[in-house]
Amino acid sequence: MVGWSGGGYAVYYTGLRHPKVFRALSVRMGSFDARFLPDVQERIDPYQPVLITIASNDLPGISLQCRKAYDWLKEQGMDRVRIKEIAGTHQRRPEVAFDFLREVTQDYSFIRINAVKDIGGDPLTVQFYAAIDPKPGAVIWDFGDGEVSHEVSPQHQYAKAGTYEVKLTVVNPKAAKTERTLRVTLSK
Known part of the structure; x- marks a missing residue:
């Protein structure tokens, strides 16, 4: 499941609540607040891969929020969460998500x-x-x-x-x- 910008919360909320349906999550968003994920903790699958993408020229607040999401997911016991920094600014880069999803299907059961x-x-x-x-x-x-x-x-x-x-x-x-x-x- 892939989400960009404001759609990132929908990916976190739906994807983390339904790990048997969504094999992996790829998120690129500028804000994060765990209060919007109230009932996610009890349904988290520690083996669900999550990619959080940050651009090298993002505003400082965007990368801080992405790292906040990363830290929260790790605190929930998720083992396969990572941050990837890419060149550019806060824009759509679907190939990053496609490459990640291809890697997930090859590397994780x-x-x-x-x-x-x-x-x-x-x-x-x-x-x-x-x-x-x-x-x-x-x-x-x-x-x-x-x-x-x-x-x-x-x-x-x-x-x-x-x-x-x-x-x-x-x-x-x-x-x-x-x-x-x-x-x-x-x-x-």
């Missing part, structure tokens, strides 16, 4: 996971599914009960009912790691 319970009538058996792009170099499912699997979409049988924090770790061919978690509650 986009992952969606879900779980289906009660497989084969067994309330303790769960089928896990992962859609991963690009094809991963390695996957590790940690089922939260001490068991793991290296299959992309494994089936797992738990020994007892309970709530389990399940984590999928994906390592892409360039060795970049991305994680996703979900909570599974099972009852007999």
Whole structure:
């Protein structure tokens, strides 16, 4: 998702609230105020890439506001946020966003996971599914009960009912790691 100038808030607000829909964000704007992002914190994905662009001849206030946005995103635990300085002034430069988005699709895995319970009538058996792009170099499912699997979409049988924090770790061919978690509650 890409936003320029005043459209930057829409990108932050919508993109950060829906990381499963928007794979990456590229923003070029002259002001930032976290008060306009009231319910974003609880939905942030620390692995969602964000590019903040600053021009070398921007007014000093613009680059300060961009750095303020960068600092706020890092404080929220976002690992893949960076600032890029480009030549010129505060003008549209779509090629910067296009290059960033191309890099994201090549360098970072986009992952969606879900779980289906009660497989084969067994309330303790769960089928896990992962859609991963690009094809991963390695996957590790940690089922939260001490068991793991290296299959992309494994089936797992738990020994007892309970709530389990399940984590999928994906390592892409360039060795970049991305994680996703979900909570599974099972009852007999």
